[in-house]
Amino acid sequence: MSGARVLVGTKKGAFILSSDxxxxxxxxxxxxxxxxxxxxxxxxxxxxxxIYVSQTSGWFGQQIQRxxxxxxxxxxxxxxxxxxxxxxxxxxxxxxxxxWEFKRVWHLEPSLADPETVYAGVEDAALFKSSxxxxxxxxxxxxxxxxxxxxxxxxxxxxxxxxxxxxxxxxGRMYIAISAAGAFRTDDGGKSWKPINKGLVSNxxxxxxxxxxxxxxxxxxxxxxxxxxxxxxxxxxMRSDNAGESxxxxxxxxxxxxxxxxxxxxxxxxxxxxxxxxxxxxHIPPEGKLRVYRSRTGGNEWEPLTKGLPQKDCYVNxxxxxxxxxxxxxxxxxxxxxxxxxYASADAGDNWTPIVRDLPAVLSVEVQTLS
Amino acid sequence: MSVQGGVLRTVRVKLPYHLQMLARVETEIEIxxxxxxxxxxxxxxxxxRYPMLRGTIRDHVTQExxxxxxxxxxxxxxxxxxxxxxxxDAVARGEEPLLILGAIAGG
Numbered sequence: 001m002s003g004a005r006v007l008v009g010t011k012k013g014a015f016i017l018s019s020d021x022x023x024x025x026x027x028x029x030x031x032x033x034x035x036x037x038x039x040x041x042x043x044x045x046x047x048x049x050x051i052y053v054s055q056t057s058g059w060f061g062q063q064i065q066r067x068x069x070x071x072x073x074x075x076x077x078x079x080x081x082x083x084x085x086x087x088x089x090x091x092x093x094x095x096x097x098x099x100w101e102f103k104r105v106w107h108l109e110p111s112l113a114d115p116e117t118v119y120a121g122v123e124d125a126a127l128f129k130s131s132x133x134x135x136x137x138x139x140x141x142x143x144x145x146x147x148x149x150x151x152x153x154x155x156x157x158x159x160x161x162x163x164x165x166x167x168x169x170x171x172g173r174m175y176i177a178i179s180a181a182g183a184f185r186t187d188d189g190g191k192s193w194k195p196i197n198k199g200l201v202s203n204x205x206x207x208x209x210x211x212x213x214x215x216x217x218x219x220x221x222x223x224x225x226x227x228x229x230x231x232x233x234x235x236x237x238m239r240s241d242n243a244g245e246s247x248x249x250x251x252x253x254x255x256x257x258x259x260x261x262x263x264x265x266x267x268x269x270x271x272x273x274x275x276x277x278x279x280x281x282x283h284i285p286p287e288g289k290l291r292v293y294r295s296r297t298g299g300n301e302w303e304p305l306t307k308g309l310p311q312k313d314c315y316v317n318x319x320x321x322x323x324x325x326x327x328x329x330x331x332x333x334x335x336x337x338x339x340x341x342x343y344a345s346a347d348a349g350d351n352w353t354p355i356v357r358d359l360p361a362v363l364s365v366e367v368q369t370l371s
Numbered sequence: 372m373s374v375q376g377g378v379l380r381t382v383r384v385k386l387p388y389h390l391q392m393l394a395r396v397e398t399e400i401e402i403x404x405x406x407x408x409x410x411x412x413x414x415x416x417x418x419x420r421y422p423m424l425r426g427t428i429r430d431h432v433t434q435e436x437x438x439x440x441x442x443x444x445x446x447x448x449x450x451x452x453x454x455x456x457x458x459x460d461a462v463a464r465g466e467e468p469l470l471i472l473g474a475i476a477g478g
Contacts, residue, residue, distance in 0.1 A: 033392070034392070035388065035389055035392070036389060057389060058439060059387075059389065059437065059439040059440065059473045059474065060387075060389055060390060060393075060427040060428075060437065060440075060473070061426050061427050061437060062426065063393065063423070063427075076393065076423040079423075079425070079426050079427075079431075080425070080426060080431045082431065082432060
């Protein structure tokens with residue numbers, strides 16, 4: 001029987017929300033890893049019973065949890081993330097050199113083909129890989145070793161590697177994004193990387209069009225068109241049609257082009273979703289109205305989606321990893337808020353309902369489509 | 372008791388809530404620790420028995436105490452002492468526990 005399993009990471013634990021293919025009635029799990037911050041949890045595309053979780057704490061550090069039975073049981077696996085060689089320095093907020101220090105895992109990206117392989121994007125920005133289902137981790141040090149590495153600076157939330165996208169047609173190609181260094185691409189399985197930020201304009205930078213330094217919030221791709229990328233930047237919604245070689249702005253008629261999330265419809269590569277947020281200083285929806293904006297034209301022309309979403313007195317935020325889509329026949333769209341709501345649409349965004357309203361602040365949302 | 376020529380002492384350790392959850396243990400546990408009973412030897416024994424605690428109390432590589440944790444025993448703070456300094460006899464004899472505490476912070 002088809003269905004959807006929504007994996008929700010929050011400030012105080014993880015939750016699994018389950019439904020059949022109708023996505024009308026949902027079961028909400030008991031909290032998992034209560035009291036820990038769950039930055040991200042994601043299932044393996046190659047084995048949906050395998051789920052990886054980033055569990056972290058300012059007191060007790062990083063844990064990675066793994067389930068091999070769809071979340072019924074969990075076991076902590078390897079949590080040793082050691083930068084390769086002498087870590088060196090990046091730039092601190094004030095421009096002075098600062099030693100690279102591991103803080104936490106922001107994002108886990110299981111391999112498309114191998115359930116034993118998983119990538120981890122961490123703060124301070126680096127990419128790690130495990131080939132033994134999370135037991136041990138090695139840094140793909142070519143990224144941090146890029147010539148520009150010593151010049152990378154943190155964004156307000158820390159210098160995090162938050163986006164990892166694998167090209168399903170080219171096993172050697174992968175995209176990552178870092179706040180606030182920008183987007184990078186490898187074509188050789190992670191050995192070497194190139195910044196792909198041409199066309200980005202960030203007016204807070206001394207050189208607004210510099211090769212690195214852009215605060216990329218999230219990047220999304222449709223798996224049938226891996227050369228087309230969509231980006232929600234600190235300000236500006238951007239599009240690349242050449243694997244990141246160049247970008248153009250597609251913010252169009254959005255009420256504000258600041259925001260964190262961006263995603264692509266599972267069956268329509270030109271249909272995008274963003275949640276505009278008023279500004280980088282305020283982090284609230286414009287006019288107290290929580291609206292998802294959808295473009296069916298690959299950007300520039302956007303329509304507000306409001307049915308079922310609060311249209312007054314709403315001042316929550318939607319963080320960068322807190323939106324996902326399922327691939328059921330009628331594409332489901334999901335997002336979570338800092339107010340603890342997880343909203344779902346089973347009809348590509350036309351109508352929304354809260355699956356659950358009162359979780360801790362939501363940090364991440366992923367969905368597994370079950371067949 | 373002895374192992375590989377060293378004398379083992381049964382030491383009581385109290386863990387903070389989050390680490391109890393992680394290791395799936397009660398508030399207080401007993402572990403066998405090589406003499407001399409020091410913070411380093413207690414943590415070695417603790418991590419050996421509960422590998423998931425590696426990196427949660429002290430750094431994987433430097434072995435330094437994580438900043439927001441402290442070590443108390445017999446109403447004394449041993450956090451800033453050398454990890455190789457002997458803990459009080461009452462801890463080595465199992466009469467008093469070693470307390471591993473997380474800083475109370477936040478709202």
